[in-house]
Amino acid sequence: MNIQALLNEKVAAAMTAAGAPEGSPAAVRQSAKAQFGDYQANGVMGVAKKLGCNPREFAQKVLDNLDLSEMAEKVEIAGPGFINIFLNDAWLAKQADMALTDSRLAVTKEAPQTIVVDYSAPNVAKEMHVGHLRSTIIGDAVVRTLEFLGHNVIRANHLGDWGTQFGMLIANMVRKEQDGADVSMNISDLEGFYRESKILYDEDPEFGETARNYVVRLQSGDEYCKEKWKQLVEITLKQNQRNYDRLSVSLTDKDVMGESTYNSMLPGIVADLKEKGLAVEDDGAVVVFLDEYKNKDGEPMGVIIQKRDGGYLYTTTDIACAKYRYENLNAERVLYFIDSRQHQHLMMAWTIVRKAGYVPEEVSLEHHAFGMMLGKDGKPFKTRAGGTVRLADLLDEAEERAFKLIDSKESDFTQEEKRHIATTVAMASVKYADLSKHRTTDYIFDWDNMLSFEGNTAPYMQYAYTRIASIFNKAGISPEDLEGNIILADEKEKALASKLLQFEEAVQQVAREGLPHMMCSYLYELAGAFSSFYEACPILNSEGETKQSRLRLAALTARTIKQGLDLLGINTLDRM
Numbered sequence: 001m002n003i004q005a006l007l008n009e010k011v012a013a014a015m016t017a018a019g020a021p022e023g024s025p026a027a028v029r030q031s032a033k034a035q036f037g038d039y040q041a042n043g044v045m046g047v048a049k050k051l052g053c054n055p056r057e058f059a060q061k062v063l064d065n066l067d068l069s070e071m072a073e074k075v076e077i078a079g080p081g082f083i084n085i086f087l088n089d090a091w092l093a094k095q096a097d098m099a100l101t102d103s104r105l106a107v108t109k110e111a112p113q114t115i116v117v118d119y120s121a122p123n124v125a126k127e128m129h130v131g132h133l134r135s136t137i138i139g140d141a142v143v144r145t146l147e148f149l150g151h152n153v154i155r156a157n158h159l160g161d162w163g164t165q166f167g168m169l170i171a172n173m174v175r176k177e178q179d180g181a182d183v184s185m186n187i188s189d190l191e192g193f194y195r196e197s198k199i200l201y202d203e204d205p206e207f208g209e210t211a212r213n214y215v216v217r218l219q220s221g222d223e224y225c226k227e228k229w230k231q232l233v234e235i236t237l238k239q240n241q242r243n244y245d246r247l248s249v250s251l252t253d254k255d256v257m258g259e260s261t262y263n264s265m266l267p268g269i270v271a272d273l274k275e276k277g278l279a280v281e282d283d284g285a286v287v288v289f290l291d292e293y294k295n296k297d298g299e300p301m302g303v304i305i306q307k308r309d310g311g312y313l314y315t316t317t318d319i320a321c322a323k324y325r326y327e328n329l330n331a332e333r334v335l336y337f338i339d340s341r342q343h344q345h346l347m348m349a350w351t352i353v354r355k356a357g358y359v360p361e362e363v364s365l366e367h368h369a370f371g372m373m374l375g376k377d378g379k380p381f382k383t384r385a386g387g388t389v390r391l392a393d394l395l396d397e398a399e400e401r402a403f404k405l406i407d408s409k410e411s412d413f414t415q416e417e418k419r420h421i422a423t424t425v426a427m428a429s430v431k432y433a434d435l436s437k438h439r440t441t442d443y444i445f446d447w448d449n450m451l452s453f454e455g456n457t458a459p460y461m462q463y464a465y466t467r468i469a470s471i472f473n474k475a476g477i478s479p480e481d482l483e484g485n486i487i488l489a490d491e492k493e494k495a496l497a498s499k500l501l502q503f504e505e506a507v508q509q510v511a512r513e514g515l516p517h518m519m520c521s522y523l524y525e526l527a528g529a530f531s532s533f534y535e536a537c538p539i540l541n542s543e544g545e546t547k548q549s550r551l552r553l554a555a556l557t558a559r560t561i562k563q564g565l566d567l568l569g570i571n572t573l574d575r576m
Ligand code: ARG
Pocket: 118, 121, 122, 123, 158, 159, 160, 318, 321, 336, 338
C-alpha cells in the first residue's frame, strides 16, 4: 500500500469538502522530522490564499472533514497551516505484518501499460565503453521496477547497426579473408579492427572506393554484403552479452531492435513528410524546418532527413522508431535512456513525430537523460593514455580491487568463496555507484568511494542485508518460522516500521520518474533506521513476543533490502 498516496487522496477529499476548488493538491509528503509526524500535508496554505481565508482556520475545516481514525493516532495543525499526521502504531504494525507475509511485500500492482524502454544501445564493431554503462545500468533498473509493478515492458536495445561505416568494415573483412585470415577470430579486438578499417579508408584511395561500393551494395540489399554485415553484428552481440551477463543486466539478443530495423520505413516517411508539407527539398536534400528551434540567424532550424546522396540520418531513424513503437509495439509510454548530449536530437525528432501525427500526445515519449562519467580529476573518464576505457577492462579492474579488499580481511572463507564474494561486490559497486547518483548530473567515478563499506554504497547495503541474515543464524531461527505479530512499543521500532512501509512509494517514484537513485536513497535510509533500531532494541537477548516481533521487523527489513536491491539489479550475499 502506498500510504502517502492514500493520505493524499483522503486529505484532498477533505479539502474539497471544506470548500477548496476540485483538484486542489493536498501535497502530502513524508515529514522531515519525527516531531512533524510521519506525513505532512502542505496544500492548505496555497488553497487558503486563493480563497482569501485564514490558512489555520481553513486547515481546521479540513480536519473537520477528515476521518483518519483508523490510520492515524493524532492529526494536528502546525505553523502557518501544515497538517501533521502521526500514524497509529497498531495500524502500522498490522500493515508491516501484512507486508511480511506477502510475496510482493504488499506492493500493489499498477494498471498495466505497455512500456518500451530504449537503453544500452551500443554500436556494432565498437566495444562497449563506459559511456554505454550508464544507459545500460540505469535503464535496466527502471525496467525491473516497471515489471515489478506489473507493466508489460519491452526492452529495446537500439543497437547502432547501420551507417556508411559498414562499407569500410566489410571491405576490411573481405581483405583479411583474401589474406586467408579467420575473420571471426580476428575481430575479437573489435575496436582495433574498426580503427584499422578507418585508417585504410582514410589513407588508401582504392580501399575507399571499394568501401563506398560496399555501402551502395549493402543499402540495395545485396546478399553477400548483408551476410558480412550480419557477421559483424553477431560478433558484437556476443561480446556485449558477456558484459551484460557479468553485470546481471537483463538484456538478451532477443531485445535487439537496432537502427536497421527501421530501414524499410524510411522512404515512406520521407515521402509522407513531404506530402504533409512538413519536409521540403532544399539544395538537393530533404529538410524539415522547425519554427520551434532557431538557428544562429534566428531562422527556423532545418533538420535534414535525407541527404543529397539519398542516404538517411540518425534522426530519420528515430522518427521511424518512435512511430514503430507506437504502431507496431502498441507502446503507451516510451522511455529513452540516452546521454544528455543527444537531447536536442531527440526533441527535434519528436517534434516532427508529433507534427506528422505519428504518435498521439497521450503516449508519452520521455528522454531520461544522464550526464557523463568523469574521472577523479573531474575530466571525462579515460585510460591513463587518454583513450576510452573498455567496459570489460573496467569490470576486470573492479573484480581485482574487490578481491584484494576481501582478501585483506580476516575470515574463514575459502579462495573460491572469496572470489565469489569479490565478484558480487565488484559488479554491485560499479552499478550502485552510478545508480545512487541523480542521473542528470555528471558523476565522478571513484574506486575508493564505491568499494567503501561506509556511506551509501553497494558494500554497505549488501552488508546491511548479510548482517540481518547472520542475526537469524545466531538465533537459530529461520524467517519462515516466525510467530506472533509485530508490536511497535519503542520509538525506534515505530520509525523502522514507518520506513519499511515507504517501500512502495520509492518503487512508484522510480517507475514514474526513471530515477533509480530514489530507491538507493530509500534503502540507505532504511538501513539507517534498522541500525538505530538494532542499537536501541536488543533482538537476541529479548524474550517471548518481543523477540518474535523484533525478529519479524528484522526479517521484513532483510526482505525489503533484498527486493529493493533486486529491482536495481544488485545481488545480495548470505555471508560476506
Ligand atoms: N547508439 C547510440 C550511441 O551510442 C545511442 C542510441 C540511443 N537510442 C536512440 N533511439 N537514439 O550514442
